Amino acid sequence: MATSQATAAAPNDLRALDTRHHFHPFTDHGALGARGGPRVITRAEGVHLWDADGRRFIDAMAGLWCVNIGYGRRELAAAAARQMAELPYYNTFFHTTHPPAAELGRVLAEVAPPGFNHVFFTNSGSEANDTVIRMVRRYFDVIGKPERHVILSRDNAYHGSTMGAASLGGMKETMHRQGGLPIPGIEHVMEPYWYKLGGERTPDEFGLEAARAVEERILALGPERVAAFIAEPIQGAGGVIVPPDTYWPEVARICREHGVLLVTDEVICGFGRTGPWFGSEYYGLDPDLMPIAKGLSSGYMPIGGVMVHDRIAEPLLGRGGEFFHGFTWSGHPVACAVALENIRILRAEGIVEHCREHTVPYFQAGVRELADHPLVGEVRGAGMLAALQLAEDPATRKRFEPEGEVGAACRERCLANGLVMRSVTESMVLSPPLVISRAEIDEVVEKARLALDETMDAIARPAGPAGAGAPAGARG
Ligand code: PXG
Numbered sequence: 001m002a003t004s005q006a007t008a009a010a011p012n013d014l015r016a017l018d019t020r021h022h023f024h025p026f027t028d029h030g031a032l033g034a035r036g037g038p039r040v041i042t043r044a045e046g047v048h049l050w051d052a053d054g055r056r057f058i059d060a061m062a063g064l065w066c067v068n069i070g071y072g073r074r075e076l077a078a079a080a081a082r083q084m085a086e087l088p089y090y091n092t093f094f095h096t097t098h099p100p101a102a103e104l105g106r107v108l109a110e111v112a113p114p115g116f117n118h119v120f121f122t123n124s125g126s127e128a129n130d131t132v133i134r135m136v137r138r139y140f141d142v143i144g145k146p147e148r149h150v151i152l153s154r155d156n157a158y159h160g161s162t163m164g165a166a167s168l169g170g171m172k173e174t175m176h177r178q179g180g181l182p183i184p185g186i187e188h189v190m191e192p193y194w195y196k197l198g199g200e201r202t203p204d205e206f207g208l209e210a211a212r213a214v215e216e217r218i219l220a221l222g223p224e225r226v227a228a229f230i231a232e233p234i235q236g237a238g239g240v241i242v243p244p245d246t247y248w249p250e251v252a253r254i255c256r257e258h259g260v261l262l263v264t265d266e267v268i269c270g271f272g273r274t275g276p277w278f279g280s281e282y283y284g285l286d287p288d289l290m291p292i293a294k295g296l297s298s299g300y301m302p303i304g305g306v307m308v309h310d311r312i313a314e315p316l317l318g319r320g321g322e323f324f325h326g327f328t329w330s331g332h333p334v335a336c337a338v339a340l341e342n343i344r345i346l347r348a349e350g351i352v353e354h355c356r357e358h359t360v361p362y363f364q365a366g367v368r369e370l371a372d373h374p375l376v377g378e379v380r381g382a383g384m385l386a387a388l389q390l391a392e393d394p395a396t397r398k399r400f401e402p403e404g405e406v407g408a409a410c411r412e413r414c415l416a417n418g419l420v421m422r423s424v425t426e427s428m429v430l431s432p433p434l435v436i437s438r439a440e441i442d443e444v445v446e447k448a449r450l451a452l453d454e455t456m457d458a459i460a461r462p463a464g465p466a467g468a469g470a471p472a473g474a475r476g
Helices: 011-021 029-034 074-086 099-111 125-142 163-168 203-221 247-258 310-319 333-348 351-372 405-416 438-460
Strands: 041-045 048-051 056-059 116-122 150-154 186-189 226-231 261-264 289-292 304-309 376-382 385-390 422-424 427-430
Touching: 056 438, 074 333, 099 116, 099 333, 116 125, 116 310, 125 163, 125 226, 125 261, 125 289, 125 304, 125 310, 150 203, 186 203, 203 226, 203 247, 226 247, 247 261, 304 310, 333 351, 351 376, 351 385, 351 438, 385 405, 385 438, 405 422, 405 427, 405 438, 427 438
Parallel strands: 150 186, 150 226, 226 261, 261 289
Antiparallel strands: 041 048, 048 056, 116 304, 289 304, 376 385, 385 427, 422 427
């Protein structure tokens, strides 16, 4: 295999270089320096990663919830190379298109639920969600209801990091503390996180209560002012929050009754992550818009988009005139070619269906074996998403204080054992490639148990806090 200049350098030289020049996303650089600089990942194949020191990790996060097809599919590299040689770039403005954008639009309409026949291309999930804000407001202008501009979202939601997407997000204690967020016209309601917020109520009671919080806010604002409600079918970065069964049917009813558009953020849930192709299908939802990204290209190229239902597309395209919105790379030909090849392989090999029927039950049963661990208060999940909720006292759902330390310690124990599993405060989250095998799932579960045991030992040891040696941040 050809060795690039970067991978030829010694790991410590790379760490030093990186420390000198690289401003990382969501990173406390003080903490990064204290641990001696970043991990340097140089190679990946299937569900495994290798670092510059030659250590192997099993990637139970599929990168950042995105490498659905697994690493190392040479066909995707070949598709990119072919497209770069043929037409590396042209734009989709000014009454122009090119074969990869036109074909990807058709293929997306085939895999999406009925009625989703149009896509607006972006380069990321954040841009997709910024597009949602502009598109939803434009839609209500076009249909003569310009007062419907408020968008509802949820506490602790993650919808991206641009000004609009971060405002849609509900990360109040972190993201909204910086830079004057949220922007006006965005409101947040309770998330359906039973373990944390459910108190004495049953999950079903709490699910209804969380749904009715959406209705209460709509009524408080005045339904004639509310444009849309945006939510992930299952919250990912918030900690894999699977809502109680009562939640989604009630939210869908509420949106319908009050004329509020339903936007299901499919950036993580799309492309087989929850079992069916889209998380909306998992819950039988009938959304109006679906932002997508991540699994669209399995992370091999940056690309996202907003899938638009006919009932929204028709007024916007038919009588909306020009929508003053778009990006240089909207429908980038190389990104579209790679996404096309990704979807072609997912379909040709039946990866989504095989995963749903064979891998999901094995994965969900495997992670649920960890429910008996004394550190685990709850195991939740659906499809190829799961979370181990750590708790100081599982019997009473008592959470660790301060929030995040034990999760971060557990994450470090996972990494030390060659497992990539993220922590979101006290939720250890999993989102492996859809192509993971049963033996590899066994490896994940085994390593996760070992990390839990070691975390438990570290807490029990009086000298040294549980989080010692872990980065200070709760994100990891
Ligand atoms: N929506 C959802 C539901 C996401 O999870 C975005 C939008 C934004 O996508 P882009 O492509 O702009 O990043 C995301 C992204 C984490 C983590 O730590 C999660 C994401 C991104 C980075 C880190 O879990 N999700």
